[in-house]
Amino acid sequence: MLWVVKRAHVRSKDRGSKSGGLDRALSHLDTRKTGAGWGPPAAPLYHRAAQKRDTLGCGNKGSPMLIVMKAHATEEQVRGVCQKIESLGLRAHSIPGTQRTAIGITGNETDLDPGIFEEMLGVQEVIAVSKPYKLVSRDVKEEDTVINFSGTDASFGGDELAIIAGPCAIESREQALTTAKHVACAGAKFFRGGAYKPRTSPYSFQGLAEDGLKILAEVRDRFGLLIVTEAIDNESLDLVEKYGDVIQIGARNMQNFSLLKRAGRARKPVLLKRGMSATVEEFLMAAEYIMSEGNYNVILCERGVRTFADHTRNTLDLSVVPAVQRLSHLPIIVDPSHGTGKRNKVTPLSRAAVAVGADGLIIEVHPDPDRALSDGKQSLFPEQFDQLMAEVREIARVLKRSIAGPVADPQARRPVTASAGSAAAR
């Protein structure tokens, strides 16, 4: 019998010492002026065994619940509440903020009695959450989430916009290195390139798989670029988690819930693209799937929705950026390459995306677009990318944000080391 996300309270001791989810969360805080980060993604926590219940008695879940701690609650008090939650067979998500800590509860199959917690030490308030999503919500975490990468100054959700650039697919070592050098010089700090390509036709080029990932790892080593690359199933996700820095979930897999859960157990941040006909609620719920498994480092990405309009491949819905930012603390970036499907629209829509307030861009660049194995029509020529960077940098400044400037020699950048560098968000 399969039930939803549940983290047994025995889990922590399997992983040794004092390190429950709470401790782990509390021990990796990273604050910056715009708000505190989350804890790092937890280790795999999913125990089917713990989820047995009577077949005939199954019912809908109770309302999610949120416990807001007092401003001066001690770590011990926070830990006490988490232990209480776990002792009920439920899952606690400790969510530290600049002012106070909140603790989300998931896994309850019926409504909980708030009285259980109200009288505990350090508890200020117990709130039943009415929105269908919880961990993604600003109700639960007011400050913007900023995802940092250790050993680098790159981030998502901070003052500096994240620029991800590179070819649609990794086609060869030469193609990757040429493009990487160019985009690193232009100021990008993240490199994109598919090793696994979900293609509409089974007869189209499907990517170089692990060979492609090895090329990407070389790109990181040589140019200090952080690697963003797509996983299409559990097997590829294992490898992407090993070689890459950010795990991309594509639009077609936005509601591949099995893959979302696997991503939720990964220890790297996840870039989640909006499905082609996803509402904002469905988009946020997909992120909730990832977060409910313990990985709080989720970056959202608008990449165009499907409409009747035929002058672009998809219709880029920039209004989703402020809409998401009202509802969620997660960073959101824009993909004008897939969003328009046409090279000549990429730069104007990049400017618009930055102007609307996006936290970054993901742009396709190819040294020879007309010979690209996929999506050549929407890839920029390298020099067009330089121009784009110059333009969006100025727009960002109007919004009091920044985009990194060009670099003479990216090889000289402090290398992102394989061992530590690619670990996520602390």
Place this chain on the structure above:
Amino acid sequence: MLWVVKRAHVRSKDRGSKSGGLDRALSHLDTRKTGAGWGPPAAPLYHRAAQKRDTLGCGNKGSPMLIVMKAHATEEQVRGVCQKIESLGLRAHSIPGTQRTAIGITGNETDLDPGIFEEMLGVQEVIAVSKPYKLVSRDVKEEDTVINFSGTDASFGGDELAIIAGPCAIESREQALTTAKHVACAGAKFFRGGAYKPRTSPYSFQGLAEDGLKILAEVRDRFGLLIVTEAIDNESLDLVEKYGDVIQIGARNMQNFSLLKRAGRARKPVLLKRGMSATVEEFLMAAEYIMSEGNYNVILCERGVRTFADHTRNTLDLSVVPAVQRLSHLPIIVDPSHGTGKRNKVTPLSRAAVAVGADGLIIEVHPDPDRALSDGKQSLFPEQFDQLMAEVREIARVLKRSIAGPVADPQARRPVTASAGSAAAR
């Protein structure tokens, strides 16, 4: 007999004399560095009588045709070609450019033999136009169309962006004057406000009609603002043409071809809003309807399209701005108020619209949005509009364009006089 709107690339002098449509057209030229404007809208030109043809022999129209004149063709040569076209019972549209004049032919029911024109004096080339639209196309007029307003420095399509602001509907003299004063001070040069409101329900407020137009005329007199207001049928168009400066055709009427033709015979510029599910081709064809009747002063407006997305009232399709700009020389502005339907999305999407390259904005502002008779939820508070203006002004600068600055006393502006001021495009 059909006769002709035409104009040479030579600027000319006065209005007087015997002036047929041709001479009249020739007499109002205005050029600026980015390209020459068109002639003013001609008097009503549409003669059904001229369209009589054998009932049984009716057939589809022939391909539109375009005659490109030599760079140094004389006015007389241009006139000669036009007369030849007219002598065939067809219609000639003379389209002067900075380099050379082109002459469009419409009304041919079968393909014409190019040989008829190829050997005429001054003719360089005869081209069959393959696109379904013609007069709106950059193939026919390469330079951007700039629409100026005599006695003012306001324009559409020039370096300075056109900012139109005001309430959804004119509700009272006081509401209009209060809003107008505010937006004029903030730098807007155009005032919007519906006197005729197309409402989904017959039981909703439908506007103050001519009383509303009179209030709008007072707004122009007092604050020097040019008036943009909607016409919903032939009767209201007559009055809007009389009282206003720009005739708005709403999204619901984008394919009300009868109204488009009437607007094509008006002597004021037309602001044409994109229909809720119009493709770019349909949008441009609607403009072609207006132009084919002789009114070349058309401003396009993106106002959101209808999709599955439910976080905004419509989905603002900013990619249509560069798409239209590639295909057409007409100016295109953006309406983020209707495009999103939510006050808190108006400013971010206004920034994005300017960043994508739009030629202007049309924004709803109301002194007391919560009591507005229509669309209050999407109307900005006056002080929000000031903030918006400050932000888009900076974005415009990045694109090497400008937005007029705040004005201490708009009453001191050179008044736009009723007699001349509101006439279009010279």
Place this chain on the structure above:
Amino acid sequence: MLWVVKRAHVRSKDRGSKSGGLDRALSHLDTRKTGAGWGPPAAPLYHRAAQKRDTLGCGNKGSPMLIVMKAHATEEQVRGVCQKIESLGLRAHSIPGTQRTAIGITGNETDLDPGIFEEMLGVQEVIAVSKPYKLVSRDVKEEDTVINFSGTDASFGGDELAIIAGPCAIESREQALTTAKHVACAGAKFFRGGAYKPRTSPYSFQGLAEDGLKILAEVRDRFGLLIVTEAIDNESLDLVEKYGDVIQIGARNMQNFSLLKRAGRARKPVLLKRGMSATVEEFLMAAEYIMSEGNYNVILCERGVRTFADHTRNTLDLSVVPAVQRLSHLPIIVDPSHGTGKRNKVTPLSRAAVAVGADGLIIEVHPDPDRALSDGKQSLFPEQFDQLMAEVREIARVLKRSIAGPVADPQARRPVTASAGSAAAR
């Protein structure tokens, strides 16, 4: 100042004798087992003069209100309530049903006090209507509306389905008569054919105008077919009302409210096509516009909506048929020709439309589709139409409804006379 629909209480005496709207309505009842029809469309009732009010005091309308009479209320009591309503400067819509009469009130600008009516003789109940539409609603009239045509056995909304067939556009007398003879023989009782064609391009064939209407009148005279043809503006509506039997309002004009109001003052039934991206509420509100002017003979028509799907020209939304039938008493038919845009899809979707419960079909048939001046690709060959009729006739039988059988000699049918025959709904 323009306010909405208002019918002054003095109106009836202008039109002589006892004939208030109520009397007129009461005097033309037609009952059939599934329910009573409405009264005939009233004469033009729209008096701008009666609509003056203080500019500054304008506000949204009050809730529509409905007075339900007792089962045995007398005609006099009904008339008394109507007179009371009119004495308040409002408009009464008497809606007789099989059990009892209801009286709708429109024109109230503020909420009315139900107490005004509750104590009047014959009144059972006073209900504030919460839906935005009222006259179209089943809340107000429970029984299906059946629209009959005097001197014929044709109807919309009765047991027999209405079949409308003919070419997209009237191209010539010969084309019309050939097609008409064929479809009449196959069992159609209505003939379609555009004399005014709203075309995307100004350069496409736009119809034969009045010459086309004269051909249509000849079709009626020779084959006893009732004429359904489109009006695109007030001028063409005058002529369509004169020559035709049913006035079609096309999808592009579904929210041309000015035209809807004019149609609401016509004395012929109106076929209203759903707009390309209209919700059910907008569709019903468009019908409400027509009814609020006094013409209760409205037939709705689904003709496909615009979506991303590209295998048909539009996506035929058959679920709208039961959706409308739950909310409204008006008949609804389906247009599979425009709904699919492809000849080979017309017959399967016609079967589906009848199976879903539509009250009729409107089908394009052309004697030589490949040479049609418009929409040839979606027109059936005449023999395909025979096959279609045979198939849908059998499907209708499964739903306990019928479709008229083939006729050897349609000329022998009782002619529909010009004087009386084409008048609507009694």
Place this chain on the structure above:
Amino acid sequence: MLWVVKRAHVRSKDRGSKSGGLDRALSHLDTRKTGAGWGPPAAPLYHRAAQKRDTLGCGNKGSPMLIVMKAHATEEQVRGVCQKIESLGLRAHSIPGTQRTAIGITGNETDLDPGIFEEMLGVQEVIAVSKPYKLVSRDVKEEDTVINFSGTDASFGGDELAIIAGPCAIESREQALTTAKHVACAGAKFFRGGAYKPRTSPYSFQGLAEDGLKILAEVRDRFGLLIVTEAIDNESLDLVEKYGDVIQIGARNMQNFSLLKRAGRARKPVLLKRGMSATVEEFLMAAEYIMSEGNYNVILCERGVRTFADHTRNTLDLSVVPAVQRLSHLPIIVDPSHGTGKRNKVTPLSRAAVAVGADGLIIEVHPDPDRALSDGKQSLFPEQFDQLMAEVREIARVLKRSIAGPVADPQARRPVTASAGSAAAR
């Protein structure tokens, strides 16, 4: 080395021996008047190893190619061509028809020289296929595919329509058995019920997993119903393949290419639902993914697409049925429960689906819809299902097709044995 699934047009004898895919394929033929079925799904055939190629030399695939054999080509000649193809490192798909066998080639990375095959014995013609899909196409297999289930008279694509009914999710043994008995009595031959539910929220009921599958197996044993149930990832697919008879791939996974490939290696037929915004081409390409792995038993299912319309949960696109039937030989059924999301629309749309020509229906039925754990609003009450069956049975008859009648005692039906019964398509 890649090897081959193939089958001659000669029917054959037994299963025995060690038989490679080729022999196995040859041994299970079954023809019926409307056309021959395909061979059974082959064992897993996909060898990534065989796809190694020089990283730098990768390129797009060559055009797919099709070899049409002569009408009297012998099995040996067919096998000879297949061996030739395999000797080139490519994959051969033998596609027997009633008249002749065709052999599809996939795996070629560059265009092949037709001359290689043209002179071989038995070859009539070599055709380069221009459509992006191939194995799904009628160009390659003209006759309708009929999928039979051994030991039963149930099928997809035959004269009799396939009726699948049951609850959205398996909630308990009692709920499943109650519903199953009812729908079996009403004439359904297939039972639906999710053991794995892809839910928008991670906090919603996600299904009983293997416990649910065991309940489904009991349903088959007791009522002779064939089991259709959804797989959401590779793990659940293994179990669904073990316990069920038809593997359902949900709309959200229509472009989960990794899962499609796994389904293509399964030995049970696959029911593939159309994605919420999938074009016909994408839909067919998803089926092509399954078929390209060797499983030719694919049933397509329309379940509504996402549009602006809000009166139903999705917009059921019935025109896709004839559209698919023109392009593909695969059976296509309709899901009016998800397609409308509203109980009161299910029966009318079921009638319409049968009338349009669908090969079956999948309907949600629940003994107590208001307490269903998922999608209760769209589930029929059992007695509504009886009524639906009566209505669609009559409609099917009009199309010269049939739907099985009610059964007094489904337990008395020839049991579908676990060993043989659930094997697919012979």
